[in-house]
Amino acid sequence: MATAEATTKTLKVQRFKPSENPTNTYLTDEKGVWAWMTTVDHKKIGIMYLVAVAFFFALGGFLAIALRTKLLTGASIDFIDADAYNQLFTLHGAIMVFFVLVPSIPAALGNFIMPMQLGAKDVAFPRLNLASFYIYVVGAIFTFIALALNGLDTGWTFYTPYSTESGSSVIWVTTGVFILGFSSILTGTNFITTIHKLRAPGITWSKLPLNIWALYATSVIQVLATPVLAITLLLLIMERWLGIGIFDPAMGGDPVLFQHFFWFYSHPAVYIMIVPGFGIISEVISTFSKKTVFGYWAIALSSLAIAFIGFLVWGHHMFTSGQSAVATTVFSFLTFLVGIPTGIKIFNWVATLYKGSIKMDTPMLYVFIFLFLFSIGGFTGIMLGTLSVNIHLHDTYYVVAHFHYVMMGGTLIALLAGLHYWWPKMTGKMYNERLGKVSAVLIFIGFNVTFLPQFVMGSQGMPRRYYNYIDQFAPFHQTSTIGSYILGVGFLIMLYYLLHSLFRGEKAPANPWGSRALEWQATSPPDFHNFGHTPVVIHGPYDYHQPMEEFQLGIAVDTNGHGKDTHVEPDDPELDKWKNYSLG
Amino acid sequence: MGRLFDFMLPEAKSPTADSTDALFHFINEVSLVLLLGITIAIIYFAVKYRRRSKDDKTPVITHNNALEVTWSVIPLMLTLVIFWWGYTGWLNLRAVPDDAYEVKVTGFKWAWNFEYENGAVSPNELHVPAGRPIKLVMISRDVLHSFYVPEYRVKHDVIPNRYTYVWFEAEEPGESQVYCTEYCGTSHSMMLAKVIVHEPEEFNTWLATANIPGSGTPVEQGKALVETNACQSCHSLDGSDLIGPSFKGIWGREELMSDGTTITVDENYIRESILNPGAKIVDGYQNQMASYQGLLDDDQIDAIIEYLKTLE
Ligand code: HEM
Ligand SMILES: [Cu+2]
Ligand SMILES: [Cu+2]
Numbered sequence: 001m002a003t004a005e006a007t008t009k010t011l012k013v014q015r016f017k018p019s020e021n022p023t024n025t026y027l028t029d030e031k032g033v034w035a036w037m038t039t040v041d042h043k044k045i046g047i048m049y050l051v052a053v054a055f056f057f058a059l060g061g062f063l064a065i066a067l068r069t070k071l072l073t074g075a076s077i078d079f080i081d082a083d084a085y086n087q088l089f090t091l092h093g094a095i096m097v098f099f100v101l102v103p104s105i106p107a108a109l110g111n112f113i114m115p116m117q118l119g120a121k122d123v124a125f126p127r128l129n130l131a132s133f134y135i136y137v138v139g140a141i142f143t144f145i146a147l148a149l150n151g152l153d154t155g156w157t158f159y160t161p162y163s164t165e166s167g168s169s170v171i172w173v174t175t176g177v178f179i180l181g182f183s184s185i186l187t188g189t190n191f192i193t194t195i196h197k198l199r200a201p202g203i204t205w206s207k208l209p210l211n212i213w214a215l216y217a218t219s220v221i222q223v224l225a226t227p228v229l230a231i232t233l234l235l236l237i238m239e240r241w242l243g244i245g246i247f248d249p250a251m252g253g254d255p256v257l258f259q260h261f262f263w264f265y266s267h268p269a270v271y272i273m274i275v276p277g278f279g280i281i282s283e284v285i286s287t288f289s290k291k292t293v294f295g296y297w298a299i300a301l302s303s304l305a306i307a308f309i310g311f312l313v314w315g316h317h318m319f320t321s322g323q324s325a326v327a328t329t330v331f332s333f334l335t336f337l338v339g340i341p342t343g344i345k346i347f348n349w350v351a352t353l354y355k356g357s358i359k360m361d362t363p364m365l366y367v368f369i370f371l372f373l374f375s376i377g378g379f380t381g382i383m384l385g386t387l388s389v390n391i392h393l394h395d396t397y398y399v400v401a402h403f404h405y406v407m408m409g410g411t412l413i414a415l416l417a418g419l420h421y422w423w424p425k426m427t428g429k430m431y432n433e434r435l436g437k438v439s440a441v442l443i444f445i446g447f448n449v450t451f452l453p454q455f456v457m458g459s460q461g462m463p464r465r466y467y468n469y470i471d472q473f474a475p476f477h478q479t480s481t482i483g484s485y486i487l488g489v490g491f492l493i494m495l496y497y498l499l500h501s502l503f504r505g506e507k508a509p510a511n512p513w514g515s516r517a518l519e520w521q522a523t524s525p526p527d528f529h530n531f532g533h534t535p536v537v538i539h540g541p542y543d544y545h546q547p548m549e550e551f552q553l554g555i556a557v558d559t560n561g562h563g564k565d566t567h568v569e570p571d572d573p574e575l576d577k578w579k580n581y582s583l584g
Numbered sequence: 585m586g587r588l589f590d591f592m593l594p595e596a597k598s599p600t601a602d603s604t605d606a607l608f609h610f611i612n613e614v615s616l617v618l619l620l621g622i623t624i625a626i627i628y629f630a631v632k633y634r635r636r637s638k639d640d641k642t643p644v645i646t647h648n649n650a651l652e653v654t655w656s657v658i659p660l661m662l663t664l665v666i667f668w669w670g671y672t673g674w675l676n677l678r679a680v681p682d683d684a685y686e687v688k689v690t691g692f693k694w695a696w697n698f699e700y701e702n703g704a705v706s707p708n709e710l711h712v713p714a715g716r717p718i719k720l721v722m723i724s725r726d727v728l729h730s731f732y733v734p735e736y737r738v739k740h741d742v743i744p745n746r747y748t749y750v751w752f753e754a755e756e757p758g759e760s761q762v763y764c765t766e767y768c769g770t771s772h773s774m775m776l777a778k779v780i781v782h783e784p785e786e787f788n789t790w791l792a793t794a795n796i797p798g799s800g801t802p803v804e805q806g807k808a809l810v811e812t813n814a815c816q817s818c819h820s821l822d823g824s825d826l827i828g829p830s831f832k833g834i835w836g837r838e839e840l841m842s843d844g845t846t847i848t849v850d851e852n853y854i855r856e857s858i859l860n861p862g863a864k865i866v867d868g869y870q871n872q873m874a875s876y877q878g879l880l881d882d883d884q885i886d887a888i889i890e891y892l893k894t895l896e
Contacts, residue, residue, distance in 0.1 A: 086767075154767075161744065167872075289642070290640060290642050291642040292646055322741055325678060337663075339659070344656055357641075358633050358634050375623075382663065382666065387667075387673065387674035392739065394739060394765070395765040395766060456591070460734065545642070
């Protein structure tokens with residue numbers, strides 16, 4: 001391995017203190033729409049993903065508000081009819097899962113940050129990276145074609161035989177999601193290779209940021225699970241198109257088989273969504289408590305444990321489906337096992353705060369919100385994994401509340417933590433801290449007002465995917481809708497101050513949070529090649545007991561093959577101290 | 585707290601519900617304690633260890649194996665207890681008592697049909713005697729559905745190609761709500777039914793007088809067929825517009841078709857509409873009705889026609 005050789009070498013190193021006023025950054029290089037669209041720079045591709053994800057989130061969020069507005073009353077005739085409602089929740093779910101959460105952290109933030117955390121110039125296969133983005137776009141186009149034709153009304157789960165018979169554009173959407181899957185697989189492959197091959201001298205596996213461990217675990221799941229989704233959708237397309245009976249009993253197929261196939265991907269997919277969030281939480285919590293992450297290996301390895309056990313629990317979505325009793329028992333048992341590594345992470349994060357130097361800036365506020373909401377998501381997951389209780393709660397609003405606590409309270413909040421944390425690095429601008437906090441608090445309140453009542457009505461028996469409901473549930477539904485409006489306001493404020501910061505924001509320093517992690521030792525925004533030198537790492541990313549200058553090292557003299565470096569100041573008075581450094 | 589958790593659950597009306605509820609309470613209580621612990625800890629740390637200066641020094645605490653083991657093993661034990669408790673409760677849900685009274689259930693878009701030992705049927709109303717275990721043997725005629733009675737804490741998917749079952753025992757006479765909980769299309773949320781629990785003698789009387797398909801006058805039979813096939817989920821009887829045109833005043837009505845032709849509703853048109861609904865589409869409606877070919881025979885279609893004639 002490249003790093004193994006590097007560790008035995010003696011390198012000439014020197015300190016490179018990042019300039020606070022970079023004249024030349026990835027944003028000033030290669031300007032213009034065409035340059036962006038054809039760029040192979042991982043940072044620009046990350047930003048393009050981020051914009052696409054934000055667009056889909058806004059769309060999915062708008063659909064959610066429409067759904068909630070309909071549910072203000074249990075009337076069976078309303079401003080949208082039952083068919084429209086069914087289309088709305090299907091699109092909302094499919095967009096949020098496939099177009100927002102799956103690509104959000106790995107492809108958007110991960111693309112930007114991962115190579116920087118490794119001290120690399122780019123990912124291992126930059127062109128493939130751009131191809132992944134366009135594959136994502138093509139997948140999205142297919143979905144929009146479906147919308148323009150007959151929409152989709154099968155639920156994001158595409159259960160057969162309904163999806164075989166449905167008059168909506170099932171084939172278009174499944175083809176779209178099928179194509180999207182390749183984007184996910186290629187990104188995963190790219191990341192795995194990058195993490196193995198492009199680590200800067202000194203970054204051993206034990207000095208890898210936890211964010212990288214999380215992305216690594218995620219990539220493994222993406223590469224192994226997504227092909228199964230592709231096969232499933234292909235079989236579904238074959239059934240609808242060619243009339244080959246695989247799932248539809250009318251043609252001699254078995255509908256429960258479809259559910260096995262679907263969840264074999266989609267359960268691991270929930271870890272594709274949440275595990276990268278874990279990575280962000282570890283980074284932010286360490287930076288804002290200025291402290292070594294407690295239980296580095298426990299957190300790193302629990303991500304891998306989750307990734308592997310996560311493949312063996314898909315049947316917990318099918319306890320009432322008619323799968324065999326033995327399968328049901330085993331799946332329930334394994335589901336509890338996958339809960340343990342998740343719990344371990346939470347405890348380690350809490351322990352990291354102990355005796356820290358805690359600063360409650362917006363990213364950290366989101367970490368606290370995450371810890372609270374995601375814990376609720378986890379506990380209610382244990383509830384749902386329990387056989388007898390699952391029978392009562394399955395396919396009720398309890399499940400809707402549970403997965404929103406996990407996916408929105410977990411992944412999306414982690415994404416927001418990461419977005420606020422890395423925003424200065426990505427854009428070179430600071431956002432309004434006070435509005436950041438206001439919006440975080442509104443989102444927290446709005447979220448709980450929206451989804452807490454759903455636990456209660458679900459336990460009382462309110463089924464999910466219901467267009468109308470009996471009077472008993474009205475107060476809960478109405479509270480929930482009010483909550484969703486608060487949530488909406490929170491996001492609008494965020495949109496405002498983020499846009500404002502782009503155009504009028506204060507200039508961001510290179511390292512506004514005083515982090516020790518490698519990506520903060522570049523300028524804000526970073527150079528086109530991330531660093532104007534080849535970084536050298538001697539301490540772990542969370543070693544706050546070591547002086548800052550020992551985190552800003554790079555190979556001396558050699559300017560990395562692209563000319564004399566102008567925007568990094570090798571201005572350390574103690575330069576001599578660094579002349580020769582042996583790694584290992 | 586117990587009160588809140590009680591409020592969260594509907595009344596329990598079947599013996600197996602008790603174990604489910606007790607476990608629901610237990611998990612909620614343990615979770616609440618842990619959640620409070622975590623929340624208090626993070627808030628306490630955030631206040632106590634808030635940053636006082638930019639140059640704060642923090643101790644280097646990398647890990648602690650004793651702690652890691654503690655917070656892995658305790659949750660593991662707790663979850664094993666929960667797993668076992670849930671597993672045994674679930675075994676009871678699956679083990680039907682020998683003396684259970686059997687009712688056959690058919691789910692279809694978008695209604696339930698219940699069929700009893702003597703051939704009687706009751707659409708969207710499940711009649712059962714109190715104090716006796718009931719086993720429902722269920723099948724779907726089209727897509728997936730799921731039979732759910734919150735008050736009994738039972739639920740099972742209803743699948744087109746195999747029989748599935750649930751059992752429960754209603755302790756007292758009364759009514760309980762049935763929901764379909766597997767998404768099945770347009771009127772999924774209206775695929776409701778009621779369980780009506782009678783005193784045992786009262787149930788026998790009901791059963792003896794209940795409608796048996798194929799008995800009664802053609803109009804009565806037609807009415808029963810329209811009900812058991814859930815035609816009303818798409819065709820109203822009172823003139824209001826649902827997914828299809830209302831049955832009110834349908835006989836002899838002049839209608840515009842989507843291809844521009846006009847027809848008058850007569851025997852042949854109704855027959856065709858039932859067996860081959862896509863052949864002529866009424867203007868302003870979608871081709872959403874499924875064919876009843878193989879589900880309704882000639883005599884039954886005749887009975888339906890006789891019944892439709894009476895709806896003026
Ligand atoms: C990251 C954010 C979110 C994600 C990942 C997400 C995901 C999902 C998914 C997967 C479904 C299931 C769709 C289906 O059953 O086919 C769903 C349903 C739903 N979501 Fe969201 N959602 C998010 C945010 C929201 C927000 C903010 C609201 C409220 C304003 C909301 C309201 C709803 C509603 C009302 C349903 C339909 C429930 C039903 O009828 O069963 N969601 N969501
Ligand atoms: Cu799962
Ligand atoms: Cu249904």
